[in-house]
Amino acid sequence: MALSDDFLMELRNRADIESTISSYVNLKRAGRISKGLCPFHGEKTASFTVYPDTQSYYCFGCGNGGDVITFIKNIENLDYIDAVRFLADRVGLQMPDENSYDNTMNKRRLRMLEANRDAARFFFKCLTTPDGAVGYTYFRNRGLTDDTIKRFGLGFAPDSFNALTNYMLGKGYTKDELVYANLARRSQKNPNNIYDNFRNRVMFPIIDVKGNVIAFGGRVMDDSKPKYLNTSDTLVYKKSMGVFALNLAKKSGKDNLILCEGYMDVIALHQAGFTNAVAGLGTALTSEQAQLLSRYASEILISYDADEAGQKAAARALSIFKKTSAKIKVLHLSGGKDPDEIIKNYGVEKMKAIITGAANEVEFALLREHNKYDVASDDGKRQYLQAAIKVLSTVGAIELEIYASRIADELSVSKDVIVSEAKRQAKRNQSTAQKREFTEIQKKDDILDKLNPQRRMFYRAAKAEEMLIALVMANPEFLTGIDEKLSADDYITDFNRRIFKSVTDRLREGKSAEISFLYGELTEDEISAVAKIQTISHTLKNTYAECEDCINVILGEKNKKVIHNGDDISDEDFLKFFKE
Ligand SMILES: [Zn+2]
Numbered sequence: 001m002a003l004s005d006d007f008l009m010e011l012r013n014r015a016d017i018e019s020t021i022s023s024y025v026n027l028k029r030a031g032r033i034s035k036g037l038c039p040f041h042g043e044k045t046a047s048f049t050v051y052p053d054t055q056s057y058y059c060f061g062c063g064n065g066g067d068v069i070t071f072i073k074n075i076e077n078l079d080y081i082d083a084v085r086f087l088a089d090r091v092g093l094q095m096p097d098e099n100s101y102d103n104t105m106n107k108r109r110l111r112m113l114e115a116n117r118d119a120a121r122f123f124f125k126c127l128t129t130p131d132g133a134v135g136y137t138y139f140r141n142r143g144l145t146d147d148t149i150k151r152f153g154l155g156f157a158p159d160s161f162n163a164l165t166n167y168m169l170g171k172g173y174t175k176d177e178l179v180y181a182n183l184a185r186r187s188q189k190n191p192n193n194i195y196d197n198f199r200n201r202v203m204f205p206i207i208d209v210k211g212n213v214i215a216f217g218g219r220v221m222d223d224s225k226p227k228y229l230n231t232s233d234t235l236v237y238k239k240s241m242g243v244f245a246l247n248l249a250k251k252s253g254k255d256n257l258i259l260c261e262g263y264m265d266v267i268a269l270h271q272a273g274f275t276n277a278v279a280g281l282g283t284a285l286t287s288e289q290a291q292l293l294s295r296y297a298s299e300i301l302i303s304y305d306a307d308e309a310g311q312k313a314a315a316r317a318l319s320i321f322k323k324t325s326a327k328i329k330v331l332h333l334s335g336g337k338d339p340d341e342i343i344k345n346y347g348v349e350k351m352k353a354i355i356t357g358a359a360n361e362v363e364f365a366l367l368r369e370h371n372k373y374d375v376a377s378d379d380g381k382r383q384y385l386q387a388a389i390k391v392l393s394t395v396g397a398i399e400l401e402i403y404a405s406r407i408a409d410e411l412s413v414s415k416d417v418i419v420s421e422a423k424r425q426a427k428r429n430q431s432t433a434q435k436r437e438f439t440e441i442q443k444k445d446d447i448l449d450k451l452n453p454q455r456r457m458f459y460r461a462a463k464a465e466e467m468l469i470a471l472v473m474a475n476p477e478f479l480t481g482i483d484e485k486l487s488a489d490d491y492i493t494d495f496n497r498r499i500f501k502s503v504t505d506r507l508r509e510g511k512s513a514e515i516s517f518l519y520g521e522l523t524e525d526e527i528s529a530v531a532k533i534q535t536i537s538h539t540l541k542n543t544y545a546e547c548e549d550c551i552n553v554i555l556g557e558k559n560k561k562v563i564h565n566g567d568d569i570s571d572e573d574f575l576k577f578f579k580e
Pocket of ligand 1: 038
């Protein structure tokens with residue numbers, strides 16, 4: 001590792017954490033801190049906190065925390081060096097010479113991307129060979145033009161155990177490289193042998209927004225299983241973040257994206273002129289994919305299959321997108337089970353009409369309930385009314401007016417009753433949601449518990465240890481005084497001792513001990529833990545007297561070393577310990 005301290009200091013000064021995070025999260029300033037809705041987990045009340053003083057952030061909801069580099073790493077899904085490079089680019093800072101820092105991971109990533117690109121070329125070329133004719137015929141039978149095939153870089157993996165492997169070994173890739181990229185697998189009988197991962201499948205390269213081939217999806221051409229085989233997670237690809245065709249869709253010039261279920265739907269839509277279509281990879285939409293998509297469009301049109309499974313998936317996707325800033329609509333597909341079929345059967349105009357008539361979230365939810373019941377019968381009418389009120393209890397005042405009127409007319413019931421019942425339920429929802437969020441935050445308290453298994457056993461000492469770390473990080477001038485009374489050896493819990501030692505060793509050498517400088521010594525979780533510890537200093541007066549209190553508690557507990565179970569002690573109660 002080891003980028004120089006000077007470089008990191010310059011980066012820290014130029015890439016201010018508050019303004020950097022502001023371009024991703026809507027932050028509100030409150031005194032010395034800023035708060036916003038966490039981009040890493042869904043929440044309605046802001047527990048994501050940015051501390052300009054310490055140039056750190058911490059989310060009390062999910063425990064994600066660190067410095068500006070950690071933030072970029074997590075939000076852009078980059079490794080450490082790439083996150084540094086990303087920030088340096090952004091603020092116009094020249095990266096140091098490659099040989100001056102350990103670049104192994106980055107080199108490995110680049111090599112893997114190269115391998116993927118070569119493999120994509122190989123699969124594409126196969127379409128024009130006798131072995132690949134069957135793949136080419138498949139695409140053409142599905143109505144794809146040569147242009148489309150080229151545009152998506154589609155290809156074919158021959159029915160062979162070593163076609164790709166031999167080709168890639170010939171190009172100088174090692175067996176390890178092919179296995180790590182998930183292009184090949186190791187034989188169980190003889191691990192020295194490798195064989196092609198994708199065989200007898202049409203191939204869809206997954207390309208990220210920067211144009212890198214990061215993975216592949218391979219589809220069988222008949223009914224054999226598994227229908228799809230996708231690259232598993234590698235250094236350059238995380239399945240939960242993968243989106244097919246986002247590289248093309250982001251250039252569509254449109255402010256919305258059509259989210260489909262499968263590759264073929266996306267390709268058919270692009271070919272018909274809907275170049276803003278994308279698909280998730282694998283079956284169920286993840287919150288990471290939703291976050292990613294909502295960064296590229298303010299409206300998402302969900303276009304899942306018309307069958308029950310597809311509609312269930314659409315309802316699920318709706319609830320996931322609720323936690324993002326994107327507006328959501330659901331396409332009501334008719335005339336075919338998926339966009340591919342609809343365009344084939346009825347043409348582009350039909351698809352356009354479906355997109356224009358897309359149902360918003362409320363309409364979709366009401367329609368789903370409506371389809372469940374026979375509203376011609378009294379019983380069905382009553383059940384639908386109950387379900388509809390439940391839906392309306394989650395909407396705003398204007399929508400409530402509109403839909404309550406519609407339902408009242410349709411069912412010949414009083415609109416006022418629907419409105420007041422929906423409002424009553426809304427109140428109830430609110431208090432349950434608040435309770436739930438509160439318990440979730442309580443549960444998360446503890447990244448510190450997770451990383452420091454001795455913490456609950458020596459709770460009183462551990463809290464004082466953490467406070468002392470926070471104090472010395474925020475006020476390095478206290479170190480001389482602390483050194484006279486206590487050393488790292490006096491720390492009782494191992495994890496805190498290690499952090500305290502890292503921080504104070506650096507300070508004694510006259511170096512900065514901010515999080516950005518501790519990367520070499522800490523894991524990602526540990527970085528979050530230190531960010532959590534740093535938040536403590538914002539609840540304190542930051543006086544040397546507080547350091548002395550902590551030291552006395554630590555030394556006192558060290559002599560006692562009794563187990564103190566602090567499961568039920570709040571931070572406020574703990575502060576009172578000092579006054580005992
Ligand atoms: Zn969070």
